[in-house]
Amino acid sequence: MLGIVIDDSRAMRKILRGLLADLGFEVLEAGNGREALDLLQSDGRVPDLALVDWNMPVMTGLEFVVEARKLSELRQMTLMMVTTESEHGQIVRALAAGAHEYVIKPFTRDGIIDKLALLGLVPVGVL
Amino acid sequence: MTNDVATTVEVDLDMIAEQVWSAFLNSGEDEAVFAAEDKGAHMDLAASVAMVGAYEGHLIVSCSHKASRDVASVLFAMEVDEVSQDDIGDALGELANVLGGNVKSVLPSPSQLSLPRVSATEHERWPGTVEVSRTVVSWRGEPYVLTLLSGSNHQEVSA
Amino acid sequence: MEMTPALFAFVADLVYREAGMVLRPGKEYLVESKLKPVAKNTGHPTVGALANALRTGSASLRTQVVEALTINETSWFRDREPYAALQDVILPDVLSNSTGPVRIWSAACSSGQEPYSIAITLEKALPIGRSYQIMGSDLSEEMLRRSRAGRFNQLEINRGLPATDLVTYFQRAGAEWEVIPRIRQNLSFQRVNLCATLPPMQKFDVVFLRNVLIYFEPETKRAVLDRIRQVLNPGGWLLLGAAESTVGIDSVFERVPVGRTAIYRAPARERQLVKEVTQC
Ligand SMILES: C[S@@+](CC[C@H](N)C(=O)[O-])C[C@H]1O[C@@H](n2cnc3c(N)ncnc32)[C@H](O)[C@@H]1O
Numbered sequence: 205m206l207g208i209v210i211d212d213s214r215a216m217r218k219i220l221r222g223l224l225a226d227l228g229f230e231v232l233e234a235g236n237g238r239e240a241l242d243l244l245q246s247d248g249r250v251p252d253l254a255l256v257d258w259n260m261p262v263m264t265g266l267e268f269v270v271e272a273r274k275l276s277e278l279r280q281m282t283l284m285m286v287t288t289e290s291e292h293g294q295i296v297r298a299l300a301a302g303a304h305e306y307v308i309k310p311f312t313r314d315g316i317i318d319k320l321a322l323l324g325l326v327p328v329g330v331l
Numbered sequence: 332m333t334n335d336v337a338t339t340v341e342v343d344l345d346m347i348a349e350q351v352w353s354a355f356l357n358s359g360e361d362e363a364v365f366a367a368e369d370k371g372a373h374m375d376l377a378a379s380v381a382m383v384g385a386y387e388g389h390l391i392v393s394c395s396h397k398a399s400r401d402v403a404s405v406l407f408a409m410e411v412d413e414v415s416q417d418d419i420g421d422a423l424g425e426l427a428n429v430l431g432g433n434v435k436s437v438l439p440s441p442s443q444l445s446l447p448r449v450s451a452t453e454h455e456r457w458p459g460t461v462e463v464s465r466t467v468v469s470w471r472g473e474p475y476v477l478t479l480l481s482g483s484n485h486q487e488v489s490a
Numbered sequence: 491m492e493m494t495p496a497l498f499a500f501v502a503d504l505v506y507r508e509a510g511m512v513l514r515p516g517k518e519y520l521v522e523s524k525l526k527p528v529a530k531n532t533g534h535p536t537v538g539a540l541a542n543a544l545r546t547g548s549a550s551l552r553t554q555v556v557e558a559l560t561i562n563e564t565s566w567f568r569d570r571e572p573y574a575a576l577q578d579v580i581l582p583d584v585l586s587n588s589t590g591p592v593r594i595w596s597a598a599c600s601s602g603q604e605p606y607s608i609a610i611t612l613e614k615a616l617p618i619g620r621s622y623q624i625m626g627s628d629l630s631e632e633m634l635r636r637s638r639a640g641r642f643n644q645l646e647i648n649r650g651l652p653a654t655d656l657v658t659y660f661q662r663a664g665a666e667w668e669v670i671p672r673i674r675q676n677l678s679f680q681r682v683n684l685c686a687t688l689p690p691m692q693k694f695d696v697v698f699l700r701n702v703l704i705y706f707e708p709e710t711k712r713a714v715l716d717r718i719r720q721v722l723n724p725g726g727w728l729l730l731g732a733a734e735s736t737v738g739i740d741s742v743f744e745r746v747p748v749g750r751t752a753i754y755r756a757p758a759r760e761r762q763l764v765k766e767v768t769q770c
Contacts, residue, residue, distance in 0.1 A: 259446060321570070
């Protein structure tokens with residue numbers, strides 16, 4: 205399984221990368237939406253999962269979701285927002301734009317795993 | 332030009348801080364204490380995010396150099412003396428971002444959150460703002476002061 | 491170590507009598523660490539002093555100790571499969587055999603994620619015109635208080651609640667999220683100790699009894715399952731936790747495999763009531 209972590213904080217990327225690696229993912233990293241699109245284009249592979257922060261310089265996570273949804277080659281990629289943005293309306297916006305799931309920061313390891321189980325990316329009951 | 336609504340909003344900074352610490356800065360024995368005593372200690376660094384829109388204001392977390400290293404070392408899972416200045420800026424910035432986003436969700440919406448900014452407290456001025464809420468988290472013997480300000484300073488300056 | 495064997499035995503006996511839960515020797519350290527905050531909050535200098543005070547202390551002190559030693563771990567749609575079974579197997583059966591409100595009991599509901607997950611499942615699956623009633627119960631007053639409030643913090647929300655359900659069935663309440671009133675009006679909560687005679691209650695179509703039997707010994711499990719059967723409608727359904735089963739304990743419930751899990755069914759017509767022999 206291939207995952208990409210898109211977050212402008214290196215600390216957050218390290219935490220999420222570690223978590224996904226423990227679950228058997230190979231992990232790519234990008235510091236904003238633009239960087240992620242460029243990386244995915246040059247890499248050529250389609251990740252099974254993208255964990256996407258919202259507030260980032262250059263291109264926000266919401267803009268990334270909109271762009272990614274326009275690209276037919278990325279259709280198989282599951283998009284999960286992982287962000288501190290947590291108003292009701294923001295979550296609705298992200299889901300309407302094409303995000304499949306939404307995790308609010310702060311999160312625990314179990315929280316991320318539960319959501320990945322929901323998305324069928326890890327079996328139920330893994331810990 | 333202070334925001335009338337804002338000054339009357341109740342924000343439970345302690346509850347938000349508790350969640351953030353328990354999820355991200357919980358490293359076993361050293362439990363954080365919330366709503367700790369405010370001893371008015373000198374703070375070296377301030378990390379802040381601005382809110383713009385239906386609510387205008389700032390969420391600031393300030394702490395000592397030592398405290399900032401503790402945060403970076405836990406978030407990056409590195410030894411305290413291994414963390415760089417860059418790591419500290421990144422970690423404190425993310426702390427302000429997570430606290431700020433959760434605080435924003437309790438305030439009038441829609442508002443936008445700025446990217447975090449981290450600098451030495453001596454360079455930070457917040458003219459034209461009022462303090463809406465303030466609390467102290469004590470963790471590993473160091474205080475972290477969380478402050479919510481209302482009002483945006485540039486508006487005040489030009490008024 | 492201030493938790494002497496005698497004190498440990500005393501605490502273990504208390505927890506067994508009040509909650510049916512078995513604490514075996516070897517758990518001294520766990521008991522001590524869980525009782526530390528209670529000792530602090532109740533003004534006892536040490537856990538030893540707290541345990542001594544229990545001998546003569548108030549009922550409320552005993553309750554606090556028992557509550558501190560029970561495990562409240564829970565999450566939304568825990569294990570997922572029971573909720574799929576509820577929707578795909580149980581509800582069609584219940585709906586075709588009755589006309590009134592569907593009645594479900596969440597019998598160890600902890601902080602409320604289980605009964606509200608059941609409610610969300612029903613909101614989606616019930617045909618128009620069919621209503622439902624859910625009762626949540628627990629031993630712990632603190633858990634009942636939280637269940638009644640129907641409020642959950644960000645960390646709890648992240649534990650398995652689909653984002654689409656969050657935006658549909660919850661509203662913001664300060665830094666927390668609150669189940670919308672339309673759903674909450676279908677739930678009621680009351681304290682029920684599963685190890686004592688049950689209070690009088692109207693019968694249920696389904697009982698969720700998940701992740702609580704594991705703490706009991708076989709005799710207690712049998713007694714609890716007996717009591718549950720008596721408040722189930724004929725042909726009513728029972729759901730247990732992933733590590734629990736009636737096998738070897740109770741031969742009256744029929745085991746019905748569904749997907750990778752199994753659910754249990756009471757006999758279609760009530761058999762003769764057996765006099766209760768075990769008290770726990
Ligand atoms: C691990 S939680 C399970 C929560 C939920 N059913 C689930 O599966 O996620 C166990 C719950 O059982 C409750 N409990 C323990 N002993 C009990 C008893 N004797 N009677 C009623 N509830 C009890 C505890 O207070 C706790 O909330």
